[in-house]
Amino acid sequence: MARCGYCAAETELYVSQTPICLTCSEQREQTRKPPPRDQQIRTVLVAGLVEASARSSAASQAFNNVMNQLPSGLPRPDGSQQIHNASADLAAARKELMRADNRLNDYLGRGIVPENLTPTG
Numbered sequence: 001m002a003r004c005g006y007c008a009a010e011t012e013l014y015v016s017q018t019p020i021c022l023t024c025s026e027q028r029e030q031t032r033k034p035p036p037r038d039q040q041i042r043t044v045l046v047a048g049l050v051e052a053s054a055r056s057s058a059a060s061q062a063f064n065n066v067m068n069q070l071p072s073g074l075p076r077p078d079g080s081q082q083i084h085n086a087s088a089d090l091a092a093a094r095k096e097l098m099r100a101d102n103r104l105n106d107y108l109g110r111g112i113v114p115e116n117l118t119p120t121g
């Protein structure tokens with residue numbers, strides 16, 4: 001009987017011509033295997049959507065704050081700059097949210113993997 005190349009336990013199991021016991025073989029199997037790619041991609045996409053959603057509602061809140069701080073009637077010149085900034089932030093955040101939503105839907109519905117998640121090389 002051979003001895004496991006990792007823990008020297010007696011074994012009859014060979015992997016790639018190397019004697020290995022069942023315990024070590026199982027351990028190596030587990031550590032070598034990354035989480036399923038599908039699950040990884042989903043996790044990243046869902047996290048992106050959650051993040052974009054949080055940013056969008058923060059921007060929406062900020063926009064409302066600016067609007068509420070202004071006196072009724074015509075906004076003052078500095079007020080209009082604030083509105084402009086807040087509404088640009090809000091538009092950008094909403095666009096990002098829409099993209100995150102599309103990425104997740106494209107993946108779930110049509111199996112399209114976003115470019116930044118495709119393996120390189």
Ligand SMILES: [Zn+2]
Pocket residue numbers: 004005006007008009020021022023024025
């Ligand atoms: Zn072993």
